[in-house]
Amino acid sequence: MTATRAVRAGAPAGTPMEPARRALEQALGGAGTGPAVVTLGVHDALGPRAADPFATVRPGATVHLSARAVLIGPWGGDASAPACGQCLAMRWQRLRSRSERDALETGTGPVTTAAAHWPRLSPWVLDAVAALHAAVAGGEAGAPGRSAADRALPQVSRLDLETLQVRTYPLAADPLCPDCGPRGTDAPRPFTPRSLPKPHPGAQRLRAASSYPVPHEALANPVTGVLGAGTWTNVTSPTTAPVAGSVFMRGYAGLTDVTWSGQANSFSASRDLAFLEGLERYAGTHRRTGSTEVLTAAYAELGDRALDPALCGFYPEATYRDDPLVSPFDPERPIPWVYGHSLRDDRPVLVPARLAYYSAGLAADNFVFECSNGCAIGGSPEEALLGALLELIERDAFLLAWYGGLRLTEIDLASVPGPAVRTMVDRAALQGYDVHAFDNRIDLAVPVVTGLAVRRDGGPGLYSFGAGAALDPAAAVEAALSEVLTYIPHLPGQVAERQAELEAMTRDFSLVKHLKDHAQLYGLPAMSPYVRPYREPLAVRPMEGLYAEWEERGRPRTGDLRDDLMLCVDELTAAGHDVIVVTQTTPEQRRAGLSTVCAIVPGLLPIDFGWSRQRAPYMPRMRTAAVRAGLRREPLTDAEVRLVPHPFP
Numbered sequence: 052m053t054a055t056r057a058v059r060a061g062a063p064a065g066t067p068m069e070p071a072r073r074a075l076e077q078a079l080g081g082a083g084t085g086p087a088v089v090t091l092g093v094h095d096a097l098g099p100r101a102a103d104p105f106a107t108v109r110p111g112a113t114v115h116l117s118a119r120a121v122l123i124g125p126w127g128g129d130a131s132a133p134a135c136g137q138c139l140a141m142r143w144q145r146l147r148s149r150s151e152r153d154a155l156e157t158g159t160g161p162v163t164t165a166a167a168h169w170p171r172l173s174p175w176v177l178d179a180v181a182a183l184h185a186a187v188a189g190g191e192a193g194a195p196g197r198s199a200a201d202r203a204l205p206q207v208s209r210l211d212l213e214t215l216q217v218r219t220y221p222l223a224a225d226p227l228c229p230d231c232g233p234r235g236t237d238a239p240r241p242f243t244p245r246s247l248p249k250p251h252p253g254a255q256r257l258r259a260a261s262s263y264p265v266p267h268e269a270l271a272n273p274v275t276g277v278l279g280a281g282t283w284t285n286v287t288s289p290t291t292a293p294v295a296g297s298v299f300m301r302g303y304a305g306l307t308d309v310t311w312s313g314q315a316n317s318f319s320a321s322r323d324l325a326f327l328e329g330l331e332r333y334a335g336t337h338r339r340t341g342s343t344e345v346l347t348a349a350y351a352e353l354g355d356r357a358l359d360p361a362l363c364g365f366y367p368e369a370t371y372r373d374d375p376l377v378s379p380f381d382p383e384r385p386i387p388w389v390y391g392h393s394l395r396d397d398r399p400v401l402v403p404a405r406l407a408y409y410s411a412g413l414a415a416d417n418f419v420f421e422c423s424n425g426c427a428i429g430g431s432p433e434e435a436l437l438g439a440l441l442e443l444i445e446r447d448a449f450l451l452a453w454y455g456g457l458r459l460t461e462i463d464l465a466s467v468p469g470p471a472v473r474t475m476v477d478r479a480a481l482q483g484y485d486v487h488a489f490d491n492r493i494d495l496a497v498p499v500v501t502g503l504a505v506r507r508d509g510g511p512g513l514y515s516f517g518a519g520a521a522l523d524p525a526a527a528v529e530a531a532l533s534e535v536l537t538y539i540p541h542l543p544g545q546v547a548e549r550q551a552e553l554e555a556m557t558r559d560f561s562l563v564k565h566l567k568d569h570a571q572l573y574g575l576p577a578m579s580p581y582v583r584p585y586r587e588p589l590a591v592r593p594m595e596g597l598y599a600e601w602e603e604r605g606r607p608r609t610g611d612l613r614d615d616l617m618l619c620v621d622e623l624t625a626a627g628h629d630v631i632v633v634t635q636t637t638p639e640q641r642r643a644g645l646s647t648v649c650a651i652v653p654g655l656l657p658i659d660f661g662w663s664r665q666r667a668p669y670m671p672r673m674r675t676a677a678v679r680a681g682l683r684r685e686p687l688t689d690a691e692v693r694l695v696p697h698p699f700p
Contacts, residue, residue, distance in 0.1 A: 062104045067093050071170050072116050078177040079114065079184065086184060089136065091117040092147070095156050096140035100229065110230040112136040114184060117143075118170055120212055121180050122274065125205035125222050126187045132642060133231060134205045134224035141225045142275040149299060149306050156301070170212055179215050183208060197221070200266040200643065209274050221269040223277050226339045226638045237345045239399035242392040242632050244433050247612040253523055257430045257612060260323040265643050270326055271296050277639060278311065278329040284318055290478045290536040294321040296329060300336050302410030303417060304376070309336060309410070314537045327428050327645070334635040334647040335426035336410035338389065345389055345404060350382040357388060357401040358631065360418065362653035364666030374663060377417050386416035391633040391651065395624045400631050407633045407649045419666070424658050425650040426635065432646045433616050436632055439650035440619040441497065445520035448491045448499040449699060450656040450667045451676050456693045458584045459489040459501065466593035467528050475532045483507050484515075484539050488528050489588060490597055491518065494680035495622050496605045498524040498598065502531030503585050504539050511550065512543035514573040514582050516698045522606055522615055524598040538570065538700055546574030556696075563662040563696045570700040581695045626679070628654045662696050 062069045068090045076088040089105040089112045100106040115122040115136065122143070125134050144152070172180075185191075187208060204221040211217075226232050247257060273280040279298035295312035311332055313324030333339070350357055360380050371379045387404040404411065409421040425443045429435035452459060464472055464486070479486045484504040491499040502517040515538050519530025546553060549571060556562045557577040563569060572578060607614040620630050633649040640647055656667035667673060674686040 060105050060108045062090070062093070066104075068116060068118065068169065069093075070168055071172050074172055075114065075116055075121070075177065075180065078172075079181055086114050086188075087112040088114040088116060089140075091115050091122070091140060091143055092151070092155065096137065096144050098156060109140055110135040110137040110228075113188075114180070115139060115143075116170070121176075121183075121210045122207050123180070123184050123187050123210065124207035126208075128205040128221075129203045132204055132224055132638075134222045135228065135231045137230045138225040138228045139207055139222055139275060141228060142222065142277065145298065145300075146273060146276055146280050152299060152301075152306060172212075176212060176215070179210060183210055183217060197268050198264070198266065200264040201268040204266060204269055207275055220272040220274045220276075221266055222275040223266065223269045223639050237340075237389055239390045240392060240634050241399075242394065242432065242436075242634070244394075244436075244613045244616055245431075247431060247433055249610050249612050249615075252608050252610040255521060255523065255526060257434055260327055261320070263327075263430070263643050263645060265323075265326050265330075265645075267322070267326060270329065278326070278333060282322065282325065284321075288540055289482060290475075290540055291533070292316060292318045292321050293537070294318055294325045296325060300410050302336065303413075303420070307410060314533060330637075330640055330643075330645065331426055331428040331647055332423060334428070334637050334640060335408065335423055335649060338404065338408050338411060338635075339637045340635070345387045346401065347385050347387050349385050350380075353388070353401055356399075358391075358403070358406075358629075358651070358653060360403050360406065363406060363419070363651065364657055364670045365419065366664055366666060367669060370663045377420070377664070378414075380418035384415055387413065389633060391631040391649075394620050394630040394632065396629065400629075402631060402633055402651060406651060407635070420659075420664060422658065422660065425652070426647065427650070428640070428645055428647045430644060430646070431612075432632070432634065432636075432648055433612055435646045435648045436650055437612065437616045437619065439632075439648055440616070440623070440630070440652070441520040443650060443652050443655055444495055444497050444619065444623075445499050445518050446658045446699070447655040447672075448493050448495070448520075449501055449518045450658065450697060451493045451673065452491055452501065452584075453695075453697045453699075454656075454668050454673055454693050455677055455687060456584055456691075457493075457677065457682065458587060458589050459491055460597065461588040461591040462488045462490060462500070462528060462597060463591055463593045464488060464528070466595060467525050468594075469525060471529050472525070472532060475529070475536055479504055479532075479536060479539065482539055486532055486535060487585070488531055489585065490592075493682070494626060494676045496601060497522065497619060497622060498527045498601065500524070500527040500531040501585075502528075502535040503582075504535045505586075506539075506543070509576060510543060511546035512539065512574040513576055514578070514698065515539050515542055515570070516573065516700060518699070522618070524594060524601065528594070534700065542571070542574050545571050550575075560662045560694075560696055566660040569660060569696055569698055572696060573698040578698075581693075582698075623652055623655075628652045658697075658699055668692050668694060 079085040087108045089109050094103040201221045206219050207222050208219045270278045271281050279296040282296040285293045291314040297310040299306045300309045311329035313321035315321040388401040389404050391400050391402045393400045405416045425439045427435045427438035487503045489501045491501040499520045504515040506513050517531045517534030519527045521527040631651040635647040659665050677683040
């Protein structure tokens, strides 16, 4: 850690915390020879650098003064992933409260007035800071005994100004840091699926989630956490062992609380899955690849170099007329684009950034609000893409059945091999629910299963839906039921808490505005008529007979993940769709051996939330897929499309 700086900067007199900063800098040796001291929480470290008086010295600063603590660092690490003081300021700021961030970054929110002489630094506080800084600078401090992945990173020590307690946290470099982040411009990235042997022919993953060198402490801690200030566990959950975390991410609608979680049968397994989901959302919400420029152009200028956004669906005209947050797509209006790769045509394709990064965006490209649909993480780009395509296929099939009012074949759960499904059925029963699973394949051969839990006594939380897709039909059943079991312990309370609000939605679907509304709406008996197709299945059949043809002639048995992936690609291209992959992998993920992609399959039905912001009911595939599957002779008419909010959670 460098103890001196050649360049000095300071804020004007009268700036909040400036007297304390100057006093601390003087106590540490003065502006001539001591370490640079900068403030945190006074100037926007995520905004324009011209507005930050410490912009020139912040990257090399090693003492950072906030209202409640002094941070010393970055220091240590094995030099394989260096980070700077600007990285620290950016990570720290993202963990502040909603009101703090809005006040600092936008000038809105609660009116706050800084205390004139705060913080007050007593002599013993100044001594403690000096001693801690000397210990760190002299190499006398050692990183705590965390995992090797955490110890390899630079460290930041926090001295609490009230208690003088010292705690140390690892710091992952911020890929958006203007000083040490990667440089470059967006460019085409060819994608040729590689041959990847699986541990056994039926495996869905190349490695266990616990095997990746993920720096857990760096991802979740209250000072430098990449994904949030920490995690929490729900030890009272009767169906799974949940671990979750959250962080505010700024997007087109302001600060959004992005939650990530893992729902497995042990807290350690749930924690590993939670961090993987958190990293996936971290990559998918905003572009963090490190390149500094993207192409901005009008679609009309790009021709066949670009994906036509219309193929991915638009909202109905009334939405663009009445919703102030969205505007119709204008092919003459410049918008940002990122490169993807078409697997069907083996060529680069420009994709609207709005369709690839779902929390980013500009007012100029607000023609649609995407979600995490088609974003997935894996141990290789191929594994991530396979997961992304399975998710797209799953949600497309669910929406085709829902809006088409199709009756499905129920799977006899007693016929599913292995103990996993049996234990899920039993756990649901202990909560007062019966669970069902349905073969939701429409015109694609890949197994898709819809799960449904029905509360036996008819009380609040009456219905809960889930879905899963996998090349192994039993795994698809387990995925669908696992999703159902995740929600049923909390659903009755959520519905009872909002009962009047939800009842109003049953009479006026336009009141369904948020993700949670869709699932919670079906906790009311008033929605039972719309669930009737699932309560009256075509038949109940054992799994072996239902999937016999798939197991004999459809499912790959080569033990090569590439063959699993290409089966999904071939199914989609045979149905007339392109398959476009956008690489989202961040430096933090790459270091842990992980990859994240966004898969875009134009024409598949996309999942949307908010009744006025639905694309699926108005897309051509909604009318033709059942014909292609041999379930109908003629396409659905507009009158036959069931315009009722979906219950997807």
